[in-house]
Each structure stands twice: as structure tokens, then as C-alpha cells.
Amino acid sequence: MSDQIRWDCHMHSSFSADSDTPMEEMIRKAIDCGLEGICFTEHLDPDYPEAPDHLDFFLDIPAYQTKLYALKKKYQDKLDIRFGIELGLQMHLGPDFHRLLQEVPFDFVIGSSHVVHGYDPYYPEFFQGRKESAAYMEYFESILENLSCFSEMDVYGHIDYVVRYGPGKNSEYSYGRYQDILDEILRTLISKGVGIELNTGGYHYGLGEPNPCTAIIRRYRQLGGEIITIGADAHTPDKIAFSFDKAAEVLRQCGFSYYTVFHNRKPEFLRL
Numbered sequence: 575m576s577d578q579i580r581w582d583c584h585m586h587s588s589f590s591a592d593s594d595t596p597m598e599e600m601i602r603k604a605i606d607c608g609l610e611g612i613c614f615t616e617h618l619d620p621d622y623p624e625a626p627d628h629l630d631f632f633l634d635i636p637a638y639q640t641k642l643y644a645l646k647k648k649y650q651d652k653l654d655i656r657f658g659i660e661l662g663l664q665m666h667l668g669p670d671f672h673r674l675l676q677e678v679p680f681d682f683v684i685g686s687s688h689v690v691h692g693y694d695p696y697y698p699e700f701f702q703g704r705k706e707s708a709a710y711m712e713y714f715e716s717i718l719e720n721l722s723c724f725s726e727m728d729v730y731g732h733i734d735y736v737v738r739y740g741p742g743k744n745s746e747y748s749y750g751r752y753q754d755i756l757d758e759i760l761r762t763l764i765s766k767g768v769g770i771e772l773n774t775g776g777y778h779y780g781l782g783e784p785n786p787c788t789a790i791i792r793r794y795r796q797l798g799g800e801i802i803t804i805g806a807d808a809h810t811p812d813k814i815a816f817s818f819d820k821a822a823e824v825l826r827q828c829g830f831s832y833y834t835v836f837h838n839r840k841p842e843f844l845r846l
Contacts, residue, residue: 584805603811611654619662668724685727749789769801
């Protein structure tokens with residue numbers, strides 16, 4: 575675990591459909607890792623398509639909130655625990671998410687593209703019958719579509735998530751190949767006051783890069799981007815703070831001397 579990065583701000587527990595880990599196990603592991611704080615960002619993906627493994631990304635927010643607050647109090651002397659959410663963005667869900675964020679006092683909100691025009695790239699069907707590059711482009715176009723309808727999140731999650739699951743992963747993928755649309759995404763985010771995250775999930779998916787890749791993070795900084803959070807996207811305890819030493823080095827290489835955490839939806843900038 576990096577001495578410079580002491581917060582993991584993207585993690586899941588059994589409140590998310592794709593994790594079986596009790597929240598308290600994640601907390602204990604974070605303490606063992608020497609972290610100062612964490613933010614749970616449980617999945618909420620309304621209108622998620624029928625999946626081969628029958629995952630349902632409904633989130634029982636009252637139960638989640640009650641459990642987190644109880645554990646936050648229990649471990650208050652050992653770990654700062656914050657209340658977040660990862661919204662699965664689709665164009666028609668903007669009004670629902672707007673109401674939700676008016677009603678629930680989250681500390682931190684990630685908006686992510688998981689479902690693209692009825693398909694999640696996690697499943698091979700998204701890539702069938704067409705070039706990988708066309709699938710990647712559709713994914714990036716969907717980010718702009720989502721931003722045209724909703725931009726009330728604090729950061730956009732794992733901007734190149736699609737690359738984790740492509741048939742060739744990132745063997746033929748680069749920022750340069752998709753520069754025009756990626757620059758448009760980054761400029762749009764900056765203009766709307768939305769940050770990005772450095773998600774180290776790319777390392778545990780074998781990409782050798784974070785999500786988004788280093789070149790995108792560097793370009794975000796060049797364009798004036800300031801808000802960048804760090805998260806391992808852990809669904810199991812062993813992935814908490816995964817490759818945070820690499821994340822700290824990437825941030826420095828890209829021109830950052832700090833990273834961001836959120837409390838009551840307000841950014842706090844912590845020095846590396």
C-alpha cells in the first residue's frame with residue numbers, strides 16, 4: 575500500500591449484486607492495510623438488462639445506509655468510513671438520479687457507464703459480430719450521451735471500463751486511437767465540474783494500466799482537470815488499495831501533487 579495514498583474511494587460489499595463480502599470484512603481489511611479512510615460506493619443500476627448470471631443491481635439504500643452508519647460509529651477510532659454510491663448511468667435515468675441525490679445524504683457519487691444501449695460490455699454479447707474498435711467507440715459515445723442528460727455526480731468512473739472486457743483488452747487500444755472523442759469527454763467533464771477517478775481495477779484485470787489509462791489521466795490534467803479520486807474497485811478484501819503505489823506514481827507522472835476525497839459532496843485535496 576502506498577504511503578502517499580491513504581484513502582480507497584471505490585469499493586463494494588454484499589450490498590452490491592456482484593459482491594458477496596460483508597461490509598465489516600472490507601472495513602477490517604482496510605484497517606489492516608493502514609488506510610486512513612474508505613468510501614463504499616455500492617452499485618445502483620436501475621433498468622439493468624437481463625443478464626446470463628441473473629444479477630440484479632437493485633440497491634436497498636435504507637438498509638445500506640443503516641449498516642454503514644452503524645459500522646462507521648463502531649470503527650470511528652480506527653477508520654474514517656464514508657457513504658457513497660456508484661450510479662449506473664443511462665440517458666433515461668437522469669430524473670430518477672436527480673431525485674435520489676436530493677433525498678439521500680451521500681458523501682460521494684460516482685457516475686459510471688455500465689450499460690450501453692441495452693448491453694453491458696462485461697458480457698461477450700456486446701462485442702459479437704463487429705470490430706472491437708467499433709464497440710469501444712460506441713462505449714465512449716455513450717458517455718457523452720449520458721453527460722448530455724445528467725452530470726450531478728462528483729466523478730465519472732473508470733472512463734475506459736469497456737477495455738477490461740474487450741476480446742483483445744488493451745492490446746490495440748490507446749488514448750491516441752480515440753483521442754478526438756476522449757478529449758471531448760474530458761472537456762465536457764471539466765466544463766460541468768465533474769472529476770474523474772484513477773481506478774486501479776485495470777491492474778487487477780491484467781491491463782498493466784489503471785482505468786482510465788495513464789495517457790487519459792495526463793490529458794485530463796493538461797486540459798485543466800483538477801478533481802481525481804483513487805479507488806481499487808474492490809469487491810473482495812484482497813483487492814482493497816490494490817496497486818496504490820503504482821497509482822501514486824501515475825499521478826505524479828501526470829502532473830498531480832494531490833488526490834481528492836469527498837465529504838458531504840465537497841472535495842478535499844490531499845497531498846501525495
